[in-house]
Amino acid sequence: MNDNILDINHLHVRFETFDGVFSAVNDVSLTLGHNESIGIIGESGCGKSTLSFAVMRYLANNASVDGSIRFKGEELLEKSEKEMEAFRGNRIAMVFQNPYSSLNPALTIGFQLDEVGIHHQKLSKQKARQATLEALGMMNIGDPQGIVRRYPHQVSGGIQQRICIAMAILCRPDLMILDEPTTALDVTTEAVILDSIKELREKLSMSLMYISHDMGVINKVAEHVVVMYNGEIVERGPKNQIFENPTHPYTRALINCMPRGGVVKENTKLNTIPGYVRRRGALESGCPFVDRCEKRNDTCESKYGIREVGERHFAACDRAYATDVPDILKEKLVPRPRTTSLALNSHKELLKIENLHKVYGARRKVYAVNGIDVTVHPESVIGVVGESGCGKSTTGHMVSGLYKPTKGTIMFDGTDISIAWNKRSKDTLKKIQLIFQNPGRSLNPSHTVEQIIARPMKRLANMHDATERRQRIVDMLKKVDLGKEYLEKKPRQLSGGEQQRVAIARALSISPDLIVCDEPTSALDVSVQASVLNLLNDLQLETHAAYMFISHDLNVINYLSDYIMVMYAGKICEYGKRDEVMAPPFHPYTEALLSAMPEVDPTKQKDVIEITGQLPDPAKKPKGCPFAGRCHKQVGEICEREYPPMVRLSDTHYYNCHIKTMVE
């Protein structure tokens, strides 16, 4: 019985706050065997992190914990702070979401890693350094000797996270807890890290507890999946069971609302989960998901419990025993028919960018955008995709006027707008709107929703009649599925999805021609992301505004865009209509991006093209192909030397690569 690494039994974690006691983890029981890996999934606010912090006994002092957590048979909840020290970092290690804040910026990486060995295993300095180098080597970090002398800010985010994992495995822990370790990283880096985690587990035979909101990531690293909702486990079981035969409505909804590869807006409307995660009082019983569930009935409100539905597969739903057909998985909502009047194939140009450059800084230059030429057609959606630091946001910000281009022109509807906001005419400002990534930050926290939406109308659309304006605001709110009662609310009182809806309403309230969407769904949960994407799609059909949709998520881009532009290091790699870009022949970078996207469907396994290395130094003017250093299809020395020529594949589709030309 006791070869289990972790036994959690009826764990409750409650927080006492000003608004009363609420329960963050409610009656959670799970076991984790030796060398097993378990993935915990759920939306934000579902208690995933609280659960892991409870295992580490890292909870804030207003928390009260009940139940039992046994680690190799030892009861962790009864240990004193002093005794816990022997577990933390030594036998149970944890890796956090943000590597930058988990490393001390004032100490060298080597020093911080050595400390672990010296403190926990009482190693001598030399031995500790040896262990450090070994751990770094295990994480496939090139040149460990060099890395140990550096400071955290001198290495990239991906390397930082690998260092954190190396630190975690230094003492060969029995259990490693990873709390969204790749959420802040690019997909390409994520793919590499997930692979090395897999390798490590085989090598060190340790147990893993992997927390993520991303089904695709869980699919890659975990054998068992635990689905949490509002502090409770709603379903758990082997990965394949959960993904192929989910029984709990929440699991189904969660799997369904991911925009998966190949799903496009013309034929699918994304599934959503209405509502949001409600804070749960300590005394509430019944199914936590009841208020968002489509299939609820009277018994849901009353007591319920988790029961076995298959081999090692448990679910907490009445319907779990009804063995209703898993066909619901395939059930898709019908999209709104697209009007053919969209001038997609027109040669009209709404926005024409020519040879656009942006260089930041005066003394230490950062070349953010290095010569972009692109045209945006009216009423179309152009998706801009690339890793962080590729200049996609800078491009969007220059179009919307936050920055002035260093060189090149932006023509909008016949006028030159390569100037900053303070020189633009009211009309231009009105016609181009920007939706920001983080709605919590882009809405003024001390203004009400009404003030927020009313201001651009007053300022740019000359709507000075208060009653007329209010009527229009109510209409706008209705369009983004918010009621009249939101007028007086402040952003703080809204959930992330609602905030982003208000931001969308603000942008649309003055009928712009072009909306620059800068990662509008990246800060949101998948279920909310789906509903915001649906909304953006519907509103585009209605208002005929063009979108410039910036995202790092190729699935999202694929879903919403008519045209796709793939950027790398301030240059365009590939541009074309969506179907052209998403089908071979690919630019090697597009291919790598596509392969790095975690697959949600466990039956489909694909070979990941690992691109290692880092983005080229943005402080140097690039010479040759910017992707050459990381390219898996490099043709030869020419890649480093010469900027690749444009290869035209059709009227609308081209990429910049040496491959085609070399083959001929």
Next chain:
Amino acid sequence: MKYVLYQLKKHPLAIVGIIIIIFWLIAAFFGPSMVPFTHTQMDSEHQMVGPGTNGHVLGTDSLGRDLLARIVYGSRSILTVALMTSIVSTIIGVLLGFSAGYFGGRIDAAFLRSMDILMAIPPLVLSMVVLGILGDSSILSLTLIVSIAFVPATARVSRGVLLTEKSQEYVSAARIRGENHLYIMFVEILPNTTGPIIVEATARFAYSIMMVASLGFLGVGMQPPTPDWGMMVIENKPIIAQAPGAVLFPALAIASLVIAISIFSDFVSKVLIHER
């Protein structure tokens, strides 16, 4: 409001602070009419007496003036000056700090250097010199001078909070809406910085009481016959052996008020910062 009560429950010390502040406010408003003596009235038969003699609750000083009356009258002037100082220095500080932080570049550099110069002179010395030159220590000039001495601190705090808010996306959103600078500074940013600014203002309130008392002690504060706590301490120092209360009570008054306001200021910062 409910939240404030909840916080009060968690920080019982704050209640003590608030009670002391309320006590002094009542003393300043109604005290003079409740004390049977005025602050200039001399009781030539009872000089330097201890507490409780002939109706002098706290005793008298070397001229036979009632100490309680003088402390109560003194609270009026000191609270007025301190309150006005904290308001004036906060307003000037916000205006200066906001414009420097908002426009940045040369304006900011010029601002920082001039604040450095002002800060290089200790506020007490600065006020002493200016008051000495002016030779006039009315409530108004005292307020103005102490305010100016405090401006570097309030301006730096305002500049700091503005800088963190300035990088927020709602400011960018306002810019690409073509809003003018004044609107962005005072309608968009100011409401989100009230917390730290109010905390700084209450802290300044405590500092200015210290400052006014010190100036009084050094002889450049409020001029007689206006009673001043600091001045009372120094003018009664020679009789400390005969009537220790004449020094002790005004000193206690200063200490209690300063500590109470500091506690209150801590509490305000807890409530306001938590709220965000």
